[in-house]
Amino acid sequence: xxxxxxxxxxxxxxxxxxxxxxxxxxxxxxxxxxxxxxxxxxxxxxxxxxxxxxxxxxxxxxxxxxxxxxxxxxxxxxxxxxxxxxxxxxxxxxxxxxxxxxxxxxxxxxxxxxxxxxxxxxxxxxxxxxxxxxxxxxxxxxxxxxxxxxxxxxxxxxxxxxxxxxxxxxxxxxxxxxxxxxxxxxxxxxxxxxxxxxxxxxxxxxxxxxxxxxxxxxxxxxxxxxxxxxxxxxxxxxxxxxxxxxxxxxxxxxxxxxxxxxxxxxxxxxxxxxxxxxxxxxxxxxxxxxxxxxxxxxxxxxxxxxxxxxxxxxxxxxxxxxxxxxxxxxxxxxxxxxxxxxxxxxxxxxxxxxxxxxxxxxxxxxxxxxxxx
Numbered sequence: 607x608x609x610x611x612x613x614x615x616x617x618x619x620x621x622x623x624x625x626x627x628x629x630x631x632x633x634x635x636x637x638x639x640x641x642x643x644x645x646x647x648x649x650x651x652x653x654x655x656x657x658x659x660x661x662x663x664x665x666x667x668x669x670x671x672x673x674x675x676x677x678x679x680x681x682x683x684x685x686x687x688x689x690x691x692x693x694x695x696x697x698x699x700x701x702x703x704x705x706x707x708x709x710x711x712x713x714x715x716x717x718x719x720x721x722x723x724x725x726x727x728x729x730x731x732x733x734x735x736x737x738x739x740x741x742x743x744x745x746x747x748x749x750x751x752x753x754x755x756x757x758x759x760x761x762x763x764x765x766x767x768x769x770x771x772x773x774x775x776x777x778x779x780x781x782x783x784x785x786x787x788x789x790x791x792x793x794x795x796x797x798x799x800x801x802x803x804x805x806x807x808x809x810x811x812x813x814x815x816x817x818x819x820x821x822x823x824x825x826x827x828x829x830x831x832x833x834x835x836x837x838x839x840x841x842x843x844x845x846x847x848x849x850x851x852x853x854x855x856x857x858x859x860x861x862x863x864x865x866x867x868x869x870x871x872x873x874x875x876x877x878x879x880x881x882x883x884x885x886x887x888x889x890x891x892x893x894x895x896x897x898x899x900x901x902x903x904x905x906x907x908x909x910x911x912x913x914x915x916x917x918x919x920x921x922x923x924x925x926x927x928x929x930x931x932x933x934x935x936x937x938x939x940x941x942x943x944x945x946x947x948x949x950x951x952x953x954x955x956x957x958x959x960x961x962x963x964x965x966x967x968x969x970x971x972x973x974x975x976x977x978x979x
Contacts, residue, residue: 614643767951811922883947911946
């Protein structure tokens with residue numbers, strides 16, 4: 607079986623697709639997987655690390671860009687469509703799986719024109735333009751949130767959650783994890799695959815206050831490549847020992863070790879937090895298209911697993927106050943962990959792959975019936 611996966615740009619698009627790819631390979635190791643992305647995102651670096659093949663096409667982001675960039679994106683559409691048609695022909699694709707973003711529309715339109723079945727995953731509480739645009743062309747639409755059904759043809763939708771990698775699923779329950787921890791608390795800070803300068807700056811401003819907890823606190827901080835030197839220097843100047851890294855390839859290990867997480871509120875982040883049962887302070891990216899990160903964060907905060915801190919209210923003092931409030935109240939920390947764990951969906955990848963097999967089977971049966979007439 608040959609599966610083409612259109613995903614890239616950010617970790618929020620790429621990592622759910624990797625989880626689905628791994629499940630296809632677990633079910634049938636002879637499956638041929640090909641990722642299609644661009645040279646603009648993180649897919650080249652991450653997929654090389656994961657040992658998964660990538661083919662790059664010409665595609666540019668459209669939403670939230672300047673008029674010049676939007677025109678450039680429109681001009682490149684015919685090129686990316688032609689490239690996508692070539693990929694499908696070369697791969698003899700049985701299915702195209704898309705996760706939104708600017709890479710997937712061309713591949714899914716090409717799949718429709720080539721009579722190759724297509725499916726999409728919408729991981730956010732509010733869907734992006736790419737998935738809404740191609741939804742009429744695909745056979746199945748997988749959703750993370752029940753509320754997202756209103757934007758799509760309900761006959762095609764399945765609410766499955768966001769697929770996460772198997773390493774996250776090996777996490778202990780909050781009760782078991784508590785019995786394994788020592789007297790210190792571990793804080794994990796990250797701003798998505800590319801880091802978040804606003805979060806980094808707030809943490810730097812909060813370091814004098816965090817220094818008072820230094821003997822009871824360990825910290826891992828993913829900064830992003832561009833901000834790594836500045837943040838590392840700030841920790842050193844504050845006299846706080848921390849693991850400050852530009853990128854975390856082994857996020858499952860880092861997340862399992864955390865007692866509290868400070869992060870953006872991308873769909874992938876929410877899924878990974880909840881599948882590990884981790885409480886969080888969520889700072890949604892205010893420039894996210896359709897403000898979908900705020901909607902994601904509201905879902906987790908309403909469930910009791912997170913505190914929502916809007917970026918407009920983000921200061922070093924506000925962040926330090928939120929962290930110390932949670933860390934100083936063990937019962938609250940445990941309650942947030944339990945509520946986070948209760949949101950987990952551990953079978954998303956398995957469900958998606960099972961339904962993808964059904965989509966492929968139905969298309970083959972339809973083709974066989976057409977040839978018999």
